[in-house]
Amino acid sequence: MDDEQFVLWQSLLEDRTGMQLSSERKTFLETSLTMRMREIGTASYQEYYQRLMTGLAGEVEWLTLVDRITVQETCFFRHHSSYELVKKYCSDLITTAKEKQHIDIWSVGCSTGEEPYSLAMLLDNMLTENAAPHYFGITATDISLPALHKGRQAIYGARKLLLLDPELKARYFKKVDQNQYQVVPELRERVCFAQVNVRELDKAPMSDMDIIYCQNLLIYFRRWRQREIVSRLVERLAPGGMLVLGVGEVIEFEHPLVQRVQYENTLAFMRK
CATH class of the missing domain: 3.40.50.150 (Vaccinia Virus protein VP39)
Structure with missing residues (x-):
């Protein structure tokens, strides 16, 4: 993922959820996207991005991706x-x-x-x-x-x-x-x-x-x-x-x- 693609994905995540993905988490984003792309048979970041932008299927896929990116490890009585x-x-x-x-x-x-x-x-x-x-x-x-x-x-x-x-x-x-x-x-x-x-x-x-x-x-x-x-x-x-x-x-x-x-x-x- 080059810097231009990373900025595109950063903007998408922030526009839709408000969450800011820092440059230090670029590897995390790449890993999350790659794993999901492999599951659904998508070849490139650009192709996957376009899929997210397209119709009802894109909206459903977006929910799956958000889950991968935002759900963190937690526990009972954490603090x-x-x-x-x-x-x-x-x-x-x-x-x-x-x-x-x-x-x-x-x-x-x-x-x-x-x-x-x-x-x-x-x-x-x-x-x-x-x-x-x-x-x-x-x-x-x-x-x-x-x-x-x-x-x-x-x-x-x-x-x-x-x-x-x-x-x-x-x-x-x-x-x-x-x-x-x-x-x-x-x-x-x-x-x-x-x-x-x-x-x-x-x-x-x-x-x-x-x-x-x-x-x-x-x-x-x-x-x-x-x-x-x-x-x-x-x-x-x-x-x-x-x-x-x-x-x-x-x-x-x-x-x-x-x-x-x-x-x-x-x-x-x-x-x-």
């Missing part, structure tokens, strides 16, 4: 400190807002479901331990339809569960074969998966969220678009709601509607 902050926030919310009976959470860039199910396990376990009569619901969104399908299936290999607390594993997973486990129905029904492109958050119906959890997503965008996305998410928070981001993903973000949450090794903002 411990952030989940501890969520637990503390929800505990305080239950204690101070006696009249509030429902907790609404949005997992942005949920990939194959590990993040929203981690949040669901945390909430369900905490509410059960405290005998709190609250209900919670989690909306999990991603741009990748194949990733969302995997999230709805909620079936994970044994390797994914290696670092999971044994009590949580026993309570929230059922073994389906020698090397795979599925999230129990009671927890799956608390998570609703939907396709959302973060470039089009103005079209997303979510509002008045108590928690918005968005990690390991913003690193793929230019700084100005990062701020645009975070500002859109802030607008979707309920008063007193909390936005949790990945540490270091956004530098010196300020917004008149939020203030920084002081909690060790986390990056979070609370709506005023």
